[in-house]
Amino acid sequence: MFRVNENYGKLQGSYLFSTIARKVAAFTEANPDKKIIRLGIGDVTQPLTDPVIRALHSAVDEMGNAETFHGYAPDLGYAFLRETIAENDFRSRGCNISADEIFVSDGAKCDSGNIQELFAEDSRIAVCDPVYPVYVDSNVMAGRAGNYNPETGRYDRVIYMPCTAENGFAAELPDEVPDIIYLCFPNNPTGCAISLEQLQRFVDYALKNGSVIIYDAAYEAYISEEGIPHSIYEAEGATKCAIEIRSFSKNAGFTGLRLGYTVVPKELKCGDVSLNSMWARRHGTKYNGAPYIVQKAGEACYSPEGKQSIRELVGYYMKNASAILEGLRDMGYTAYGGVNSPYVWLKTPGGMSSWDFFDYLLENANVVGTPGSGFGAAGEGYFRLTAFGTHENSLAALERIRKL
Numbered sequence: 227m228f229r230v231n232e233n234y235g236k237l238q239g240s241y242l243f244s245t246i247a248r249k250v251a252a253f254t255e256a257n258p259d260k261k262i263i264r265l266g267i268g269d270v271t272q273p274l275t276d277p278v279i280r281a282l283h284s285a286v287d288e289m290g291n292a293e294t295f296h297g298y299a300p301d302l303g304y305a306f307l308r309e310t311i312a313e314n315d316f317r318s319r320g321c322n323i324s325a326d327e328i329f330v331s332d333g334a335k336c337d338s339g340n341i342q343e344l345f346a347e348d349s350r351i352a353v354c355d356p357v358y359p360v361y362v363d364s365n366v367m368a369g370r371a372g373n374y375n376p377e378t379g380r381y382d383r384v385i386y387m388p389c390t391a392e393n394g395f396a397a398e399l400p401d402e403v404p405d406i407i408y409l410c411f412p413n414n415p416t417g418c419a420i421s422l423e424q425l426q427r428f429v430d431y432a433l434k435n436g437s438v439i440i441y442d443a444a445y446e447a448y449i450s451e452e453g454i455p456h457s458i459y460e461a462e463g464a465t466k467c468a469i470e471i472r473s474f475s476k477n478a479g480f481t482g483l484r485l486g487y488t489v490v491p492k493e494l495k496c497g498d499v500s501l502n503s504m505w506a507r508r509h510g511t512k513y514n515g516a517p518y519i520v521q522k523a524g525e526a527c528y529s530p531e532g533k534q535s536i537r538e539l540v541g542y543y544m545k546n547a548s549a550i551l552e553g554l555r556d557m558g559y560t561a562y563g564g565v566n567s568p569y570v571w572l573k574t575p576g577g578m579s580s581w582d583f584f585d586y587l588l589e590n591a592n593v594v595g596t597p598g599s600g601f602g603a604a605g606e607g608y609f610r611l612t613a614f615g616t617h618e619n620s621l622a623a624l625e626r627i628r629k630l
């Protein structure tokens with residue numbers, strides 16, 4: 227008789243966004259006349275930009291011609307894209323990253339879920355609390371998280387680094403030394419960023435203690451302030467202790483197109499073992515490359531025109547973020563984030579629980595957000611609104627909240 231991976235039984239409930247979808251579906255069925263505004267899931271709403279669309283069309287035409295047809299893509303990504311990424315996202319910022327340290331993929335979710343495969347089964351992980359759920363759940367599935375304690379809302383083998391209003395939502399260095407530290411800045415869900423000095427402290431800690439950092443920079447394009455690192459490799463020594471994950475979803479609107487990449491520096495080693503070689507091997511075995519047409523679309527994001535179009539796209543969402551942040555503060559809410567990221571993290575009013583506020587907002591304002599507690603115990607009492615809606619909807623949602 228076959229047996230299943232029993233670690234799956236340790237996952238808590240259904241994935242956060244499935245629960246939200248279920249609640250919204252039930253509400254819509256009971257109230258078919260109500261028009262819901264969704265500021266919950268971090269999906270974009272604006273179309274792909276012109277330079278991207280032109281690159282896609284042209285790549286599609288190439289695929290229809292025997293001379294320019296492309297079959298399987300190289301597992302690790304086309305050189306034209308890896309070179310462009312290394313130059314524009316890293317070397318131009320003074321980070322010494324080369325094309326053969328870039329691994330192109332179909333997005334940051336897969337990479338951030340899969341990367342744990344490189345590490346020993348009994349590794350201890352540390353995560354921010356609240357946290358993007360993929361880091362924890364992928365380690366639960368792999369058997370690293372231990373048992374879930376319903377009283378604390380935590381897994382007993384995971385080291386949590388609370389991100390609270392008191393510490394400016396910048397995680398503090400853990401007392402207990404982890405093997406793997408997951409960081410995401412600018413952060414989902416709190417929308418807060420950390421300074422280069424704060425990031426350097428994590429890098430120094432990892433180097434001193436022999437930990438590896440998995441740095442998710444999916445929201446890098448939203449950084450608007452000086453002094454906020456765009457890449458972990460801006461911190462000294464990070465190429466010896468950090469892996470960085472990036473996405474084309476939030477900057478260029480590729481959520482439906484699917485493209486991302488992971489940087490595994492060649493200097494990152496465990497003894498003699500190169501993690502770059504391990505990830506290359508893993509990619510080669512389990513992944514057959516992001517589609518040619520999508521990689522051409524990715525390359526188009528780096529032309530002068532492509533960069534300008536991305537600035538405009540990000541600017542559109544950041545206008546929403548400012549409107550939401552300022553609007554909520556005007557109404558007397560305590561709200562954070564929204565300056566270097568498309569997320570606003572607000573304190574629920576009157577000590578309401580995150581899910582109670584979710585229901586209250588859904589029922590009375592017909593606005594969908596995300597309960598902070600869905601991201602971890604320290605998210606209780608908070609609520610996330612995203613700036614990824616249309617500008618009209620963002621303003622309309624605010625008006626509805628104002629009237630409550």
Ligand SMILES: Cc1ncc(COP(=O)(O)O)c(C=O)c1O
Nearest residue numbers: 268333334335358414444473475
């Ligand atoms: C922190 C973080 N990482 C990764 C992702 C997923 O990105 P992708 O669309 O590239 O899979 C998200 C999506 O919401 C995210 O918030």
